[in-house]
Amino acid sequence: xxxxxxxxxLVRLQGERVRGLKQQKASAEQIEEEVAKLLKLKAQxxxxxxxxxxxxxxxxxxxxxxxxxxxxxxxxFDVIISCFKRHGAEVIDTPVFELKETLTGKYGEDSKLIxxxxxxxxxxxxxxxxxxxxxxxxxxxNKLTNIKRYHIAKDFDIAGQFDPxxxxxxxxxxxxxxxxxxxIGDFLVKVNDRRILDGMFAxxxxxxxxxxxxxxxxxxxxxxxxxxxxxxxVGEKGLTPEVADHIGDYVQQHGGVSLVEQLLQDPKLSQNKxxxxxxxxxxxxxxxxxxxxxxxxxxxxxxLARGLDYYTGVIYEAVLLQTPVRPGEEPLxxxxxAAGGRYDGLVGMFDPKGRKVPCVGLSIGVERIFSIVEQRxxxxxxxxxxxxxxxLVASAQKRLLEERLKLVSELWDAGxxxxxxxxxxPKLLNQLQYCEEAGIPLVAIIGxxxxxxxxxxxxxxxxxxxxxxxxxxLVEEIKRRTSPALCIC
Amino acid sequence: xxxxxxxxxLVRLQGERVRGLKQQKASAEQIEEEVAKLLKLKAQxxxxxxxxxxxxxxxxxxxxxxxxxxxxxxxxFDVIISCFKRHGAEVIDTPVFELKETLTGKYGEDSKLIxxxxxxxxxxxxxxxxxxxxxxxxxxxNKLTNIKRYHIAKDFDIAGQFDPxxxxxxxxxxxxxxxxxxxIGDFLVKVNDRRILDGMFAxxxxxxxxxxxxxxxxxxxxxxxxxxxxxxxVGEKGLTPEVADHIGDYVQQHGGVSLVEQLLQDPKLSQNKxxxxxxxxxxxxxxxxxxxxxxxxxxxxxxLARGLDYYTGVIYEAVLLQTPVRPGEEPLxxxxxAAGGRYDGLVGMFDPKGRKVPCVGLSIGVERIFSIVEQRxxxxxxxxxxxxxxxLVASAQKRLLEERLKLVSELWDAGxxxxxxxxxxPKLLNQLQYCEEAGIPLVAIIGxxxxxxxxxxxxxxxxxxxxxxxxxxLVEEIKRRTSPALCIC
Numbered sequence: 001x002x003x004x005x006x007x008x009x010l011v012r013l014q015g016e017r018v019r020g021l022k023q024q025k026a027s028a029e030q031i032e033e034e035v036a037k038l039l040k041l042k043a044q045x046x047x048x049x050x051x052x053x054x055x056x057x058x059x060x061x062x063x064x065x066x067x068x069x070x071x072x073x074x075x076x077f078d079v080i081i082s083c084f085k086r087h088g089a090e091v092i093d094t095p096v097f098e099l100k101e102t103l104t105g106k107y108g109e110d111s112k113l114i115x116x117x118x119x120x121x122x123x124x125x126x127x128x129x130x131x132x133x134x135x136x137x138x139x140x141x142n143k144l145t146n147i148k149r150y151h152i153a154k155d156f157d158i159a160g161q162f163d164p165x166x167x168x169x170x171x172x173x174x175x176x177x178x179x180x181x182x183x184i185g186d187f188l189v190k191v192n193d194r195r196i197l198d199g200m201f202a203x204x205x206x207x208x209x210x211x212x213x214x215x216x217x218x219x220x221x222x223x224x225x226x227x228x229x230x231x232x233x234v235g236e237k238g239l240t241p242e243v244a245d246h247i248g249d250y251v252q253q254h255g256g257v258s259l260v261e262q263l264l265q266d267p268k269l270s271q272n273k274x275x276x277x278x279x280x281x282x283x284x285x286x287x288x289x290x291x292x293x294x295x296x297x298x299x300x301x302x303x304l305a306r307g308l309d310y311y312t313g314v315i316y317e318a319v320l321l322q323t324p325v326r327p328g329e330e331p332l333x334x335x336x337x338a339a340g341g342r343y344d345g346l347v348g349m350f351d352p353k354g355r356k357v358p359c360v361g362l363s364i365g366v367e368r369i370f371s372i373v374e375q376r377x378x379x380x381x382x383x384x385x386x387x388x389x390x391x392l393v394a395s396a397q398k399r400l401l402e403e404r405l406k407l408v409s410e411l412w413d414a415g416x417x418x419x420x421x422x423x424x425x426p427k428l429l430n431q432l433q434y435c436e437e438a439g440i441p442l443v444a445i446i447g448x449x450x451x452x453x454x455x456x457x458x459x460x461x462x463x464x465x466x467x468x469x470x471x472x473x474l475v476e477e478i479k480r481r482t483s484p485a486l487c488i489c
Numbered sequence: 490x491x492x493x494x495x496x497x498x499l500v501r502l503q504g505e506r507v508r509g510l511k512q513q514k515a516s517a518e519q520i521e522e523e524v525a526k527l528l529k530l531k532a533q534x535x536x537x538x539x540x541x542x543x544x545x546x547x548x549x550x551x552x553x554x555x556x557x558x559x560x561x562x563x564x565x566f567d568v569i570i571s572c573f574k575r576h577g578a579e580v581i582d583t584p585v586f587e588l589k590e591t592l593t594g595k596y597g598e599d600s601k602l603i604x605x606x607x608x609x610x611x612x613x614x615x616x617x618x619x620x621x622x623x624x625x626x627x628x629x630x631n632k633l634t635n636i637k638r639y640h641i642a643k644d645f646d647i648a649g650q651f652d653p654x655x656x657x658x659x660x661x662x663x664x665x666x667x668x669x670x671x672x673i674g675d676f677l678v679k680v681n682d683r684r685i686l687d688g689m690f691a692x693x694x695x696x697x698x699x700x701x702x703x704x705x706x707x708x709x710x711x712x713x714x715x716x717x718x719x720x721x722x723v724g725e726k727g728l729t730p731e732v733a734d735h736i737g738d739y740v741q742q743h744g745g746v747s748l749v750e751q752l753l754q755d756p757k758l759s760q761n762k763x764x765x766x767x768x769x770x771x772x773x774x775x776x777x778x779x780x781x782x783x784x785x786x787x788x789x790x791x792x793l794a795r796g797l798d799y800y801t802g803v804i805y806e807a808v809l810l811q812t813p814v815r816p817g818e819e820p821l822x823x824x825x826x827a828a829g830g831r832y833d834g835l836v837g838m839f840d841p842k843g844r845k846v847p848c849v850g851l852s853i854g855v856e857r858i859f860s861i862v863e864q865r866x867x868x869x870x871x872x873x874x875x876x877x878x879x880x881l882v883a884s885a886q887k888r889l890l891e892e893r894l895k896l897v898s899e900l901w902d903a904g905x906x907x908x909x910x911x912x913x914x915p916k917l918l919n920q921l922q923y924c925e926e927a928g929i930p931l932v933a934i935i936g937x938x939x940x941x942x943x944x945x946x947x948x949x950x951x952x953x954x955x956x957x958x959x960x961x962x963l964v965e966e967i968k969r970r971t972s973p974a975l976c977i978c
Contacts, residue, residue, distance in 0.1 A: 122549065422651035
């Protein structure tokens with residue numbers, strides 16, 4: 001083992017050497033030569049039997065999905081995708097990593113969270129942090145000025161120059177449709193506008209250079225108290241207590257369209273061009289939301305700021321509501337499950353001529369929603385089927401493997417979802433047990449006699465009742481018995 | 490700009506400093522302090538307007554998918570997934586990156602191709618290179634000894650201790666079913682066994698330590714000539730020409746079950762325990778493949794080696810066949826579109842006690858298949874619809890935006906796939922044009938008169954014929970007109 005440890009150390013050092021050469025952009029020959037040495041060392045090392053050596057786990061912040069969890073995930077995705085399609089969205093996809101430059105300078109303080117890849121001898125790459133920046137890169141790269149798309153079942157965006165607030169209203173409608181159909185409880189969508197925030201910061205006396213960083217302080221108000229946020233503004237970000245308090249008076253307000261009206265009367269705020277634009281757009285937005293029948297789900301909330309730098313207009317965030325413990329209490333938000341907003345400047349950051357493409361979009365917090373649905377189903381102790389197998393091909397006697405293989409193959413070729421146990425001579429009991437566990441509704445049983453008579457014994461696992469079916473009718477009979485009662489197309 | 494450049498340089502250096510500290514495992518406070526400085530610098534730098542500075546592109550070896558390409562991709566995925574489900578597979582998913590240790594020492598010479606992530610202050614991570622190693626890690630982590638699963642619509646595996654060659658045969662059946670249903674032309678599945686290769690290497694006089702590396706030389710035979718492979722074996726990998734030639738005599742043979750029989754008579758090879766096991770299993774495999782009706786698609790090919798280290802038994806690779814230019818010529822392989830094999834040791838490499846879980850699986854070359862299908866459709870100049878929108882809500886006169894919003898919302902709530910143009914007063918012609926381009930079959934036209942009469946004018950885009958439909962009947966009428974002729978459940 002000591003010898004192995006030494007060898008491992010050699011491999012490590014040689015690996016460093018190769019990486020070093022790559023960083024120094026050494027000649028291809030030189031790198032190849034060192035890589036060859038590395039491989040030779042690794043070959044000596046042989047397959048890594050280092051068992052106890054490391055804990056079996058997935059990387060921090062990631063998880064596996066078991067078949068049960070995937071079944072739930074697919075149900076959730078079905079709801080989301082069918083909503084996106086109902087609103088006429090196309091679908092695109094982009095790689096899981098991007099050139100580092102593509103992602104830098106787009107997120108602000110959140111960019112701490114970006115995973116960089118090691119230099120692969122050439123490009124600097126990072127894992128995508130959201131789907132919005134890759135989408136903007138895609139639009140600029142393909143010179144697209146107009147598209148409505150969704151992206152791996154969680155992001156929906158509308159790009160293009162349109163009349164104000166119509167696409168924005170549709171995004172909010174989509175969020176409400178999805179959260180309602182998921183039946184994960186009552187929810188509320190907080191709405192605000194970056195222009196209102198910036199106007200407010202201006203009239204409160206925040207220097208322009210600090211707008212974004214103060215924005216991310218305000219954004220913390222859903223997690224921490226105003227006191228703590230104020231301390232951050234004054235202590236870390238250098239605002240005077242007066243300025244902070246002035247901000248506090250505003251950001252602690254929330255309400256409906258009436259609050260919009262009220263702020264339109266605010267002598268200071270209404271004098272600020274940006275704030276005024278934002279407020280007038282919000283007023284229009286509320287009109288459309290009323291026509292869409294979702295105004296009651298929307299709350300204009302001046303404390304909503306959203307962390308990311310790229311938003312330029314309306315922003316929104318949906319939170320699930322916990323029914324209050326005592327009557328009369330305000331329902332409590334239990335974290336964001338969907339969010340989005342307008343980002344009119346992002347595509348221009350990629351366009352050589354800075355040509356702008358206005359965009360508005362939303363993102364569904366699928367991970368969070370999965371675990372909520374999962375918990376609910378666990379609480380209900382609901383059994384989730386993880387396969388769709390219609391029939392198990394079984395045999396009562398021994399020496400019938402070949403017949404089972406022939407029959408199951410016939411069924412597959414006819415489009416029937418069928419399985420068999422991978423044993424030469426399985427016991428009938430074990431085959432029936434397998435059906436019970438996997439929730440397979442039918443068993444097609446072959447026996448010497450059935451073969452002679454040209455029939456198959458078809459057994460219903462639930463009722464245990466058995467009938468002989470002529471082999472040529474088997475496929476139709478299985479389809480008849482397992483097709484959904486009502487066909488929804 | 491010079492000032493900006495300087496600032497950028499400062500940011501870069503500070504970034505390096507932070508990374509350095511992380512690598513040196515400096516104290517959290519110290520790192521935080523430097524990160525704070527970094528962020529301050531970045532804040533001064535402001536959003537990155539560096540336009541011309543870099544080429545807009547995706548990372549090497551990656552691509553975007555346009556709506557048209559996604560529509561094709563989804564058709565391909567549908568074929569693959571429905572086949573996996575037909576064979577009773579559950580579905581799992583694992584993260585896109587793994588602990589570096591999870592991936593190292595599993596692939597052999599291919600491991601050059603693994604992307605490492607930069608140290609995020611703690612874990613060493615790498616992007617997954619295939620789905621097989623993450624699957625084995627998943628089995629060991631969850632102590633699973635028995636599962637049949639698929640993984641993001643391309644990998645299918647059967648794990649468990651079963652009677653020989655039954656799951657292996659099903660994997661080959663699945664490959665053939667998928668390639669047939671995709672209708673991408675004639676194909677052939679090459680089959681071999683690692684035990685036959687190793688036995689062959691042994692009797693040819695290859696030292697054990699060189700089995701794997703000679704294996705990857707042999708694996709190149711589908712791309713380069715035997716001469717080149719021989720040169721590599723002798724020149725780079727230090728075999729004697731005699732040994733190489735001896736290997737050459739074997740690896741240039743291919744055929745059906747008859748070749749298996751013939752090699753079972755081979756005095757030297759049949760004396761090698763490993764080779765004998767492999768040959769006897771292949772004989773059994775061919776029996777099962779005959780029962781599955783696919784034996785004619787299978788070719789026992791001694792030159793098939795597969796690059797990856799983890800295979801331990803049967804290996805296979807499907808190639809598309811180019812119809813020969815001249816009659817009598819052998820059809821030419823145009824690259825692998827699916828492959829797989831048996832890997833009985835991999836799970837044990839993760840299990841603390843080395844407990845083994847035999848596995849056999851296959852992987853579909855989806856990227857390659859997409860581009861083949863894409864090319865075919867382009868050749869046919871086939872139009873691919875990228876949305877499913879059933880109806881566009883339009884208006885003939887001005888000042889009807891509110892009415893359009895109300896109607897489209899009604900339709901969405903009733904589950905109809907509907908769109909409207911995001912303009913206050915769009916021209917009817919533009920609205921009809923939009924339908925033509927997007928392939929939307931119906932237009933629901935609102936007009937002053939229709940509103941008075943409580944009807945909607947429903948227009949068929951194809952026939953241009955229009956009828957008034959009572960508003961309360963609109964949903965049913967749209968469903969009736971747009972539901973697929975025949976319902977396949």
